[in-house]
Amino acid sequence: MARISKIMDKSPLILGKESMISEAARLMANKPHGCVIITENRKPIGIITELDIIKAMASKKASLRAKVTEVMSSSVTVVEQSSKLEKTNKIIDTKGFRRYPVVDKEGNLTGLVTENDIVHTINDQIRFHRNLQNMILIVFVAFEFFVFFFYRHLSSYIKF
């Protein structure tokens, strides 16, 4: 059974809470992650996405010099790195976010996982499972046909 630690991105973008919005924007501009996790003592306290920066830019309330804590989403839903994919998928279904910081048992940040990664990994697993199921089905059906056609002869060897 696959765990989150296998599919997570192990090098997310991280900034301290004293950083400026422009630093976050610069980090995001050069990397495809689309979000920066704000940490305090290695624990995730917030997340800032490209949309947050665009909102700040369009509303002109917060300048690029402002602190990231002003625009970040501060109630972060984290997932533990040892949790199973199916369990995480259920959390995603109820929460509806796209990106989740991954933490270890002590709550320290270890990675980032997106809804995309999880859904696609589950889909691949189910495909594999389905192929296996079909193989087993075919073997069973073949065996059943064998029994149907030869049960008369079988009955001389096995007493029903």
Next chain:
Amino acid sequence: MIRAKTIMTENVVTIKEAASLNAAAQLMLSKHVSTLIVMRNNKPVSILTEHDIVRGLINKKAGKVKDSMSKNFLPISPETTYNHIIKKLKDNKIKLFPVIEKDKLAGIITETDIVDATRDFTKFHQIMQEAILAIFGLVTAFFLFFLSPLGQSIRNSLA
């Protein structure tokens, strides 16, 4: 077979090439979308994502949409299959597919659309699989009973 036209978003927000990035940001926020299609002479030429806007924001020179719009623009036809899209997504790391039919914009397929389609697809297949399994099981059980010596003896006693 799932095709591009069934999973695409048809209401696409477009913006002119000469518009400012700020206008693009405002448009994105007011329409609640993460991607805009950039138009030149009423023809789609590129896409503008949140990422491109943030990039343009850092690069002070680029104040216009055309300076910071994405360079890779890979349109697909409405008849493209789901498997083909997934393959492109994994191989080329492209996450956005403008759907274009005869030079006209028909829709757009974003990451969200693909994820939703994958979820539905997976669920649908699971249900199909269970249904086939159930039918097989019933038919098998019936035949096993009908042809077995036990069934034979019941049929004999009824006759």
